[in-house]
Amino acid sequence: GHCVCAYLFLTLTAAEPWPETATLYQPLKEDQILLSDCASSLAVQAYLRMCGLPVRVACKANAEFMSPSGKIPFIQVGNQVVSELGPIVQFTKAKGHSLSEGLDDVQRAEMKAYMELLNNMLLTAELYIQWCDDATAAEISRPRYSSPYSWPLSTLLAYQKQWEVRRKMNAIGWGGKSLEQVYEDVSQCCQALSQRLGTQPYFFNKQPTELDALVFGHLFTILTTRLTSTELAERIKSYSNLLSFCRRIEQTYFEDKGS
Amino acid sequence: MGTVHARSLDPLPMHGPELGVQADDMEAPDIEREPKQEVLENKDVVVQRVHIDGLGRTKEDLLTQEISLVFRAKNLIDVMRKSHEARQKLLRLGIFRKVEVVIDTSQGEGALPNGLDVTFEVTELRRLTGSYNTMVGNNEGSMVLGLKLPNVLGRAEKVTFQLSYGTKETSYGLSFFKPQLGHFERNVTLNVYKVTGQFPWSSLRETDRGVSAEFSFPLLKTSQTLKWEGVWRELGCLARTASFAVREESGHSLKSSLSHAMVIDNRNSSILPRKGCLLKIHQELAGYTGGDARFLKEDFEIQLNKTLFWDSVLSASLWGGLLLPIGDKPTSIADRFYLGGPTSIRGFSMYSLGPQSEGDYLGGEGYWAGGLHLYTPLPFRPGRGGFGDLFRTHFFLNAGNLCNLNYGEGPQAHLRKLAECIRWSYGLGLVLRLGNIARLELNYCIPMGVQSGDRICDGIQFGAGIRFL
Numbered sequence: 002g003h004c005v006c007a008y009l010f011l012t013l014t015a016a017e018p019w020p021e022t023a024t025l026y027q028p029l030k031e032d033q034i035l036l037s038d039c040a041s042s043l044a045v046q047a048y049l050r051m052c053g054l055p056v057r058v059a060c061k062a063n064a065e066f067m068s069p070s071g072k073i074p075f076i077q078v079g080n081q082v083v084s085e086l087g088p089i090v091q092f093t094k095a096k097g098h099s100l101s102e103g104l105d106d107v108q109r110a111e112m113k114a115y116m117e118l119l120n121n122m123l124l125t126a127e128l129y130i131q132w133c134d135d136a137t138a139a140e141i142s143r144p145r146y147s148s149p150y151s152w153p154l155s156t157l158l159a160y161q162k163q164w165e166v167r168r169k170m171n172a173i174g175w176g177g178k179s180l181e182q183v184y185e186d187v188s189q190c191c192q193a194l195s196q197r198l199g200t201q202p203y204f205f206n207k208q209p210t211e212l213d214a215l216v217f218g219h220l221f222t223i224l225t226t227r228l229t230s231t232e233l234a235e236r237i238k239s240y241s242n243l244l245s246f247c248r249r250i251e252q253t254y255f256e257d258k259g260s
Numbered sequence: 261m262g263t264v265h266a267r268s269l270d271p272l273p274m275h276g277p278e279l280g281v282q283a284d285d286m287e288a289p290d291i292e293r294e295p296k297q298e299v300l301e302n303k304d305v306v307v308q309r310v311h312i313d314g315l316g317r318t319k320e321d322l323l324t325q326e327i328s329l330v331f332r333a334k335n336l337i338d339v340m341r342k343s344h345e346a347r348q349k350l351l352r353l354g355i356f357r358k359v360e361v362v363i364d365t366s367q368g369e370g371a372l373p374n375g376l377d378v379t380f381e382v383t384e385l386r387r388l389t390g391s392y393n394t395m396v397g398n399n400e401g402s403m404v405l406g407l408k409l410p411n412v413l414g415r416a417e418k419v420t421f422q423l424s425y426g427t428k429e430t431s432y433g434l435s436f437f438k439p440q441l442g443h444f445e446r447n448v449t450l451n452v453y454k455v456t457g458q459f460p461w462s463s464l465r466e467t468d469r470g471v472s473a474e475f476s477f478p479l480l481k482t483s484q485t486l487k488w489e490g491v492w493r494e495l496g497c498l499a500r501t502a503s504f505a506v507r508e509e510s511g512h513s514l515k516s517s518l519s520h521a522m523v524i525d526n527r528n529s530s531i532l533p534r535k536g537c538l539l540k541i542h543q544e545l546a547g548y549t550g551g552d553a554r555f556l557k558e559d560f561e562i563q564l565n566k567t568l569f570w571d572s573v574l575s576a577s578l579w580g581g582l583l584l585p586i587g588d589k590p591t592s593i594a595d596r597f598y599l600g601g602p603t604s605i606r607g608f609s610m611y612s613l614g615p616q617s618e619g620d621y622l623g624g625e626g627y628w629a630g631g632l633h634l635y636t637p638l639p640f641r642p643g644r645g646g647f648g649d650l651f652r653t654h655f656f657l658n659a660g661n662l663c664n665l666n667y668g669e670g671p672q673a674h675l676r677k678l679a680e681c682i683r684w685s686y687g688l689g690l691v692l693r694l695g696n697i698a699r700l701e702l703n704y705c706i707p708m709g710v711q712s713g714d715r716i717c718d719g720i721q722f723g724a725g726i727r728f729l
Contacts, residue, residue, distance in 0.1 A: 063511030069500050077504060080618070151552050154492055154514040 019096060023078045024057045025049070026064045032148045033062060035141075036226050037127040038073035044218025045074050045086050050254040051209045052098040062149035090211050100210045108205055112212045115197065115204070119212075122190040123219050125175060126183050126233075132166040134180055136229045188236045191220075195240040202249060209250070216243075217250040307331050307339060308366045308375040314382045318355060319414040325442030326350055330378050339363055343378055350380065352444060354418065355411035358383040385410045402426030415441065429456035429465075446477040461611045461715075463502035463620045464509075466594055467494040485521040488549065490514070493594055503618035509593045516551035519544040527565060531693045532635065532652055534573050538563040546595075547586055554586040555595055572636040577729050579604075579660075580628040596623030599662040600683070600714070602723020604629055606658050607685030607707030612715035614662035626678055629660030631729040635691070652691045656703070658729060659684035683709045689721075698726045 027042040028034040034042070042058075049056045056076060061067060068075040068084045075084035076092075083092045093099065101109060131142045146162055147155035170176045175183075194216060203209045204216070220243055224234050237243060310330050312323055326349040333339040343361045350359045359382050366375030391406040402424045409419040418437040424430065433453035440446040451474070456467045470491035477484055493513050497506055520543050527536035540561040547554030559581030566574050585591045598621065600608035615622045635652045642648050661682050665674045689703030701723045707716045 061508075063508075066494075066496065066511035067507050069497070080504070082500075082504070082507065150512065151514055151550060154512060154552075157492070158512060 017079060017096070019054050019098070020079055021055065022057070023055065023076060024059050025074050025076045026059050026061055026067060027074045028064045029060045029062055029149065033145055034060075034073075035131055035145060036222060036228070037124060037131060038065075039226065040124070040127065040219040040222035041072070041086065042074040042218070043222055044215045045076070045089055047217050047250060047254060048086060048090065048100070048211055048214035049076075049093075051100055051214055052093055054093065054098060086211065086215060100208065100214075103208060104205060104210065112205065112210055115194070115212050116215055118190060118193060119215055119219060122186055125170075125173070126187045126190075127219070127223070128166055129170060129175055129178070129183050130180070130228070130233060132163045133170055133175075134229075138163060140229055184232055184236055187233060188239075191237055191240050191243060195243050198242050198246060200242065203246075213246075213250065217247055221247045221251065303336065303374060304334060305336055305339060305374045305376050306372055307333055307378055308370075308372060309377045311377065311379040312382060313379055314384065316384050317387075317414045318382075318384060318411055322353075322415045322441060323350070326353070327380065336363075336376075339376060339378065343380075347380065349444070350382065353411075353416045353439075355385055355416050356382045357385050387412075415439075416444070429458055431455040431457075445483070447475075449474040449476070458498055459611070460498060461598070461609070461621045462593060462623070463498045463506050464593060465496045465498050467496075468492070469494075481526075482522050482524045485519075485523075487519045487521070488517070489519065490516045490549075490551070493553075493592075495592075495594060503620040505617035505622055506593065506620045513553055513592060513594075514551040515546050515553040515595075516549040517544050517546035517553075518549060527563070529696065531696055531699050532573075532691065533563075533565045533575070534567050535565050537565065552589075553592060553595065554589060555591055556584045556586060557595065558582050559597075568634075570636070572634060575631075575633040575635060577631045577633075578628070579630070579729060581626070582665075583625040585625075591625060593622055596625060597627045597662060598623050599627050599629055599660055602701060602703065602717075602721050603725035603727060604658070604729045605660045605683055605685060606656060606687060606701075606703055606721060606723070607705030607717060608683065608710075609715040609717050613683055613711070614714075615664055616713045624662035624664050626665045626674060627660065627662040628678055629658065629729055631659075632657045650693045652693075653688065654691055655686075655688045657684070657686045659709075660729075681709065681711050683707070683711065683714065698724065699728065700724045701728075 025042070025045060028038060046056065046058065064075075065071060065073060069082050070084040070088075072085050075082055076089060078092070081092070083089050090099075090101075101112060104112065130137055132138050143159040143163065147159040150158060167176070178186075198204055203213045205212075220237055223237055224244075224247065226234075228234075307330055310327055312320070312327070315323075327346040330339065330342045330346050333342045340363065343363060347359045347361050350356055359380055362379040362381060364377050364379070366372060366377050387409060389408045389410065391404075391408065393404040393406065394401065403426070404422055404424045406423075407421040411417065412419050416439050419435070420437070421432070421434050423432045431454060433451060433455070435449055435451045435453075437449045438447060449472075451470075451472045453472075454467070454469045456465070458465050468491050470489060472487060472489040474485060474487040476486075491514070493515060494511070495513075496510050522539075522541045524539045525536070527533035527538055530538075538561065542557075542559050544555075544557040546557075559579070561577070561579050563575065563577040568574055581597050583591055583596060598611035598614075599605060600613040601610035605613065611623075612621055614624045614627075634655045636654070637644075638648055638651050638653060643651075659682055661678050661680075663677050665677060685705050685707040687703050687705040689701055689705075692700040694700060701721075703721050703723070704719060705717065705721050707718060710716055
């Protein structure tokens with residue numbers, strides 16, 4: 002039943018072209034969004050730009066709760082809503098837009114492995130620093146996360162979120178890690194990415210893929226976001242090819258073509 | 261002289277007032293029975309002592325207020341009547357399982373020849389009672405497990421805990437009730453609760469966690485309630501297919517509101533009244549005591565009943581309400597009014613008329629609804645005087661409208677909007693009274709004035725609920 006449904010869904014969505022009104026939803030940019038959500042949102046925006054699919058960015062205080070999976074970001078295309086990069090890639094593929102079409106099976110497997118690495122290491126590290134490092138949680142994460150709400154709901158929701166993330170960290174064995182260990186994990190992750198990238202413009206040579214979008218989203222956000230400590234950004238800055246990779250994608254996809 | 265035993269003139273329902281059971285459907289007991297002994301009837305008596313036997317944790321000062329009127333009786337009939345009243349008052353406190361009254365001549369030292377002693381023999385309710393109920397709300401059934409601590413501090417205070425495991429969601433609530441000494445109707449209730457509801461007509465799920473404090477008191481012929489409520493509301497989509505308009509309402513909000521309710525109810529029964537009228541006015545102001553929901557909400561309910569020929573009853577009701585947002589934030593889907601269904605405008609599906617988006621009903625900021633019913637006993641009156649009296653046949657005519665009001669337009673435009681595209685329906689059916697709290701209806705309905713987007717229920721419609729148009 003599932004397969005038939007999925008097939009039907011794909012054929013139906015494929016029939017409709019990409020609408021002008023496609024919208025990406027994320028939390029409020031100035032006062033609310035946190036590093037990890039900002040990175041995920043930027044990754045999706047980069048991916049859609051690489052595909053040449055226009056999307057309007059809408060900032061909503063309740064974006065997290067509007068999202069069908071509870072994760073940031075999600076896109077609304079026609080009457081469909083899809084959240085997170087993975088499903089969005091599938092969704093665009095069904096509409097005939099794909100960046101990884103030209104890859105062979107081995108490359109595709111490799112791409113998936115690196116994306117997993119990034120989600121498991123870098124994204125988890127971001128969440129750890131945001132919610133498990135007491136200074137960051139108290140000075141940045143809790144105040145920003147709860148900024149749209151009035152007291153006492155603000156306090157309640159912020160601690161509820163913190164508790165939820167910490168429980169998840171404990172479940173995956175990150176609960177006992179120290180901040181230093183987490184920074185070390187980030188370094189290792191960057192080292193792996195840096196080695197894979199080498200001197201190529203993109204991870205799979207000339208053409209960007211969803212992996213490039215994901216890496217760009219996270220690294221660029223970390224480099225441009227002010228936290229209580231600059232340690233996280235410093236770890237990335239020691240890999241010069243990653244820095245120029247970020248710069249390249251920013252220039253190619255995010256700077257006005259006219260100027 | 262013998263003992264007059266004024267034993268249990270009529271059994272009062274032992275479930276407390278929290279079930280909404282009102283003693284209104286019971287005929288006043290006929291206590292003025294013709295006394296056999298003429299000697300006693302006119303003789304002046306003095307109530308010398310009033311005893312209360314069987315008190316455990318109940319504080320006496322609570323009861324002295326309730327029984328003091330017995331001392332004012334001047335003759336035996338009066339003593340019996342006053343004792344009966346006192347007994348009723350004691351039972352209403354909801355702390356005794358049984359109250360018996362024994363009236364005897366005074367004995368012992370200082371006994372007057374015409375002195376009487378009145379003894380109330382009471383049996384207290386247990387410290388902790390459990391209950392199991394099945395509840396019927398508006399088209400939703402649930403199993404309710406309740407724990408009650410009656411008279412917990414000895415002055416008719418009550419702590420109740422309810423856990424309801426519903427067909428749709430699970431909810432719980434803890435409440436503390438305290439009446440004023442000697443004025444049972446003047447009371448304070450504190451509540452803590454979590455209620456989760458699913459509203460498929462809006463593809464919406466709502467979880468409310470709240471605290472409230474309520475003060476009720478009678479004023480002239482009305483009963484008044486002042487309430488403060490703080491609720492943390494969490495809205496979410498019921499399904500992935502929910503419309504985007506509902507999705508946009510998802511998330512958390514905090515409502516802190518002050519509300520006032522006034523009720524005048526002189527009907528003889530709340531479910532199938534034969535006479536009397538009901539007026540209910542409710543107003544709620546949210547946002548001035550904190551929270552992010554800001555609105556003023558007003559609504560009313562009027563019902564008039566009149567018995568006509570052959571035990572048939574004509575009943576007319578009118579409901580209306582208005583929700584005004586304060587500030588520039590639009591109103592929330594959780595605060596708006598809904599209309600339609602077997603308990604309001606029959607012939608339409610539950611809450612399925614008015615503003616909607618992709619099949620999800622979003623509610624409206626203004627509404628009115630009127631109903632005209634002719635209730636008659638069952639044809640040929642089977643089971644008369646017994647089971648058959650729980651049933652009525654009825655003919656009905658319902659009408660109403662629900663819409664959003666643009667507040668720039670002024671009251672004239674609002675009225676015009678509410679008078680456009682009126683939904684109405686008529687039909688006939690069978691009504692079954694369930695106790696004194698709910699009723700079931702099986703109707704044949706013909707909906708009229710259907711607008712595009714409304715979901716109708718043409719033909720047979722079944723309804724269960726506690727509030728009916």
